Amino acid sequence: MQFSHDRSGDTLVVNASGRVDGSNASDFLDTLQGLFEPGDQKIILDLSGLEYISSAGLRVLLMAAQNLDKQGKSFSICSLTESVGDVFRISGFDQIINVFPSVEAAK
């Protein structure tokens, strides 16, 4: 997995690409949460470069979303590829986590 991020004001945009499955899901969560700073109010995860996500990957996204929600922060994901979008749609996660078509729309 590769990560890059961009912070402007209280908004953090994280770009994650590659594959998330059972073998790296907990590393994915650690890396993601390691990027958060106390001042971040809005966290947007840009998944345009994500090729594959397994159910273990969905689970860590849910954990991240719930943690941020508890702190009163907003979390959304955006720019899903077609196959990753299918995973979100079929599992119903698009009803649990905010999904936007682009980073701009998520802001």
Next chain:
Amino acid sequence: MTQPYRILVVDDEPDLEPLILQRMRRQIRAKEYEFVFAGNGVEALEKLNADPTIDMVLSDINMPKMDGLTLLQQLPGVDPNLRAVIISAYGDMDNIRTAMNRGAFDFVTKPIDFDDLKITVSRTLEHLSEWREALASRDQLVALQNELGIASQLQQSILPKQPLSTEAFEVSANMEPARNVGGDFYDYFKLDNEIALVVADVSDKGIPASMFMMSSRTALKGSAIGVRDPQAVLTEVNNQLHQDNPTFMFVTLVYALFNPDTGSLTYSIAGHDPPLLVDAGGTVTELPMTKGVALGIAPDVVYTQETVTLAPGDTVILFTDGVTEAMNPDNQQFEMKRLSEVFEGSPPVSASEANTAVFERVREFAGDAPQSDDITCLVLRRS
């Protein structure tokens, strides 16, 4: 020679004792099982306290002095590893819900169907033996690799072993576990005059995931007995699993109820790929999706259901994403398209043949590429 399993039967009906001794005589003679009887919860606790060799409890709910639900609550104080199977009536969701919350492992319905009881008892005991092995290994501080091995045995122990086919229909199911990942399970059981079918995928691996798998299976079977409609069953299971789920595990599944007399199949989907229907002419279609979300992650989700009628010769394929996401050496996925092609123009003549065909095609496609997820397929064919 291993010791027979000791089973405590708790019921105030005096007829049950001779009936069990008669219907289980083969297992008793073969020294597989030994039965102990109690007429109510108080008597049951006395026997359990006096006899630590009892392995499982089979208990009715309504009894004088102490009922089965109160007894369930007391069991962990006697031995936390006792497994309890509850005898309940159809449609008794309130009691079943309480029993699940109090740790019941499985359910059988009244009036007792002894074939079903034998299956349930043997599966409970198999699970118990895997569970004890897991505990023993944990005590020895085993490596992770071994933990996954145990998880995989626990996973195997909850799968149904006995076939359930009649002249009217055939069910065939198989699960090929991946080496290190594993969360799939399937189940099928008789529910009155109908057949319940489940294919499921739990979000994680290892022993915690197999515990969650166990809870999912118990919640599903209990709810299936407690409420009729598949959509109501999933609503119930979702709330049950969500109640106590600090680690955000979840399970996606298809739950279907088939009536062999009319051919009607009613199903509800929780965050899972919809089943495929292959008609007798070899036309393949995806069954309509229903509304719902993976089970266990959010409270009060609305689930819906659909009903289709299977004509003689129609086949329904339930599967997990281990089939459609199987990869070949070029990193391509098997996908729904290739699964459909297995049957397009060649309708299966039997459920077992259809099942074998799916696994053969996936294996052929994957070649030398490593299997990264469990592969599960359950086929129902109306004769």
